[in-house]
Amino acid sequence: MPSAADLQTLLSEIAACRVCAGDLVPEPRPVVRVRAETRLLICGQAPGRLVHESGLPFNDPSGVRLRSWMGIDRDTFYDHPAIGVAAMAFCFPGTNPKGGDFPPPARCAELWRRRLLAQLPRVELTLLVGSYAQAWALGAARKGTMTDTVAAWADYGPGILPLPHPSWRNTAWLKRNPWFEAEVTPYLRQRVGDILRA
Template sequence: MMADLSAILDDIRACRACAGDLPHTPRPVVMVSAETRLLICGQAPGRRVHESGLPFTDPSGDRLRDWMGVDFETFYADPRIGVAAQAFCYPGTASKGGDYPPPPRCAALWRPRLLAELPRVELTLLVGGYAQAWALKERMKANTTETVRAWRDYGPAILPLPHPSWRNTAWLRKNPWFEAEVVPHLRARVREMLA
């Protein structure tokens, strides 16, 4: 089991399938172990994550850790927390300033094999619309807001979240129910899993 996970992680880190499509050298970023119980599935690494090689080393990560109620050290040191985005490489920045969407090729190539090697996962956080669309398929509501609002429908194994980007600050102000209902539930689940 551990050997299979190690082999898949080696393959992912060596992957260059999107080399011709990316504006830079691929640098797959994934952080999971055989102990992973809480799996965070975002869309794709951003520029800062591409540079650091560690997931969520940016302001989005600060907000996500706050939602989870964990500090920086716990997030990276506790093997029960794992991160495997829809795409493992930074897709580049679009002209309007946001990042390009995650290339679907990455999820198709790697997610089924990787998830099969993570049998201890009890809770998957689906961070943002791309992750929700891939994982929930027809169970996704009309949009990310409605999917996150229906969070109780997906439990206990899945919790949809908005993207923690600063670009969603206005969304958070318009949807106070998220921080009032979903965040306390998330923190309680994380506490329970890491106890």
């Protein structure tokens, strides 16, 4: 069983990582928030600009929507030791002039992801937020599209739950797919509540 000290050593290495320096604007600032007690792991795409500036994952409108889906408040999201956040890339990849942010650099997951997950053996539920996280974690088990993958959410349980990204850009997707908030959100809230009460 990995120790809390082992995890802390790894987190210090991640915080000091500058592998992408020169490729990212602004400079790298890794944002990852996990503890040895993490039992619910949230894996998104990469920090956005507001997260980069604050150092807090999902400290933006996407986080407000995600917490609503989970049925928890801001204090619980950041303070409960069972909740951890580790995106596919830990640094803000920059803004694409064509709109949105750039994709998460693959090298971040290649460098850190397996090592980090090995230090989190207590994780009971992993939320795969968006297509990048789903592609990495599910591999060939992923469906043809993000919508199809999320629609097949029951196939991946109980340890994994694929979700759309909670970005405002997906508001139209949520309107076209009302089954998500009718079926998936209640299940998510139940699982989150069970984990936090345990």
